[in-house]
Amino acid sequence: MALIRSLLHMAWMVLTVVPWTMAVLLTSLFASRTxxxxxxxxxxxxxMFGTRWIxxxxxxxxxxxNLPTGQTSAAVLLVKHQSALETLWLPTLMTHPLAFVFKRELLRIPFFGWSMARLDMIHIDRESRAAAMKHVIEQGRRLLAQGNWVLMFPEGTRIPRGQEGTYQTAGTRLAVETGAPVVPIAVATARCWPRQGFVKYPGVVRVSVGPLLPSQGQDPKVLMRQAQAWIEAEMRRIDPEAYV
Structure with missing residues (x-):
């Protein structure tokens, strides 16, 4: 049954992404990024409608x-990364436009990647860490000034359920450079949507938004350790069976 549901959900995504990609491409020619x-x-x-009902x-x-309030508020969102689900779900929750930091290869995905290319996000070459860091700071500063929130996965890739990756400091460096607060976010999406594998399973997935971490006058490494400590402790609260 889970396989049938997963096939139907994939068909739902494929059928709906084509007209929406066309809408994004057309809108981007005449309207603002927002x-x-x-x-x-x-x-x-x-x-997400299909995720729930299919x-x-x-x-x-x-x-x-815990999220910042006000139309001009800035934020750098540091998110635990377990599956593709949080990349689809989080945009529906946020009151500000988001600018994801992601690997450049995703732009090659038909329709989905084409839409991302028109949304003026921060795509990086992960083979060159120094250049990637510089690009994140430069583009992140510009996008934050325009009223967007920058979303980063500090572990850099999807992490298996119940495990902890290496947290990189690009997000906290951007926050310190711009004075934007850090928002740590824990997600337990791998309970139903595995990191790898096609089949998804019914159940409950949770997102938990942490308290704002001020960045002004902070050391990026210390700030990242604070964010990491909150995220990993919260992961054990919202998905305790993964950490037995």
């Missing part, structure tokens, strides 16, 4: 009151 972003978010909402995955969110 307007184009909200057009794209409507597709994420459609995907896959049987139920979503729970905690800590939304």
């Amino acid at each position: 307007s184009t972003w909200w057009v794209a978010v409507n597709w994420f909402r459609v995907v 896959l049987g995955v139920r979503m729970e969110v905690h800590g939304m009151e």
